[in-house]
Amino acid sequence: MTGNKNHWYDGLFYDLFIAPHQDKVFAQVKEILTEGSSVLDVGCGTGRLASQLLDKCGRIEIIDPSEKNIGIARAKLAGSPAGKVLIHHTDAFGFLEKSNVDYDFAVVSYVIHEIAKEDRDVLLFALATVAEKIIIVDYLVPPPRNYCGLLNELVEYAAGTEHYRNFKSFVKGNGIAGLLEKAALKVVREVRNHPCSSHIAVLEGKTGRNLEASAPQPIRNNTRTEV
Numbered sequence: 001m002t003g004n005k006n007h008w009y010d011g012l013f014y015d016l017f018i019a020p021h022q023d024k025v026f027a028q029v030k031e032i033l034t035e036g037s038s039v040l041d042v043g044c045g046t047g048r049l050a051s052q053l054l055d056k057c058g059r060i061e062i063i064d065p066s067e068k069n070i071g072i073a074r075a076k077l078a079g080s081p082a083g084k085v086l087i088h089h090t091d092a093f094g095f096l097e098k099s100n101v102d103y104d105f106a107v108v109s110y111v112i113h114e115i116a117k118e119d120r121d122v123l124l125f126a127l128a129t130v131a132e133k134i135i136i137v138d139y140l141v142p143p144p145r146n147y148c149g150l151l152n153e154l155v156e157y158a159a160g161t162e163h164y165r166n167f168k169s170f171v172k173g174n175g176i177a178g179l180l181e182k183a184a185l186k187v188v189r190e191v192r193n194h195p196c197s198s199h200i201a202v203l204e205g206k207t208g209r210n211l212e213a214s215a216p217q218p219i220r221n222n223t224r225t226e227v
């Protein structure tokens, strides 16, 4: 993975036609966060979640390797109180490898399904080194046999070959539940199918980490590009 990764649907298209559908799940994420907390939003897309958290969080750092998405996020968050939001154009792996900052929460919303299978537990392990709690949001597996399940499948198919392959491997691996079986992290809360076809899991990060467990793989040495 490089420090810059654009999909055809990134930028304005994502911001106008995809991101607004996340508002119900974002409201739940907001409810889980504690007042004044520090948050790292990994794979922030166009910054819609961050913009909705401004009145609750003390500090928000957002990262995304898509230049188009980060561009929109930057514009959206331009009027935020000084020093409250930090925006990084970067891949999660390169960022976490170099980070020495701690957060109360790391949020990873609809990112896990699109990264390569072998990188998923690596990402979780890395997040557990910087965050007290990790909030994962992604598709519910098995997908519901209804309109939501069908729509998700179509959207993922339209996203492109590599994206769809990763989505299918996420489903085959039993989604978040499959990932949590492997992760040495304690699950403190889960919400399934509310809103429709979503799965939210809150994990203990730094405090609940099994310190005996070793990292699944070393984090790869990726290029980090910040703007």
Ligand SMILES: C[S@@+](CC[C@H](N)C(=O)[O-])C[C@H]1O[C@@H](n2cnc3c(N)ncnc32)[C@H](O)[C@@H]1O
Binding pocket: 001, 005, 019, 022, 042, 043, 044, 045, 046, 063, 064, 065, 066, 069, 090, 091, 092, 093, 108, 109, 110, 111, 114, 115
């Ligand atoms: C489906 S979008 C989700 C955006 C937002 N979190 C949301 O819930 O609407 C997935 C985002 O993850 C980002 N992403 C993909 N691979 C990533 C990686 N290795 N590190 C950080 N972000 C990544 C993509 O660029 C994209 O913006």
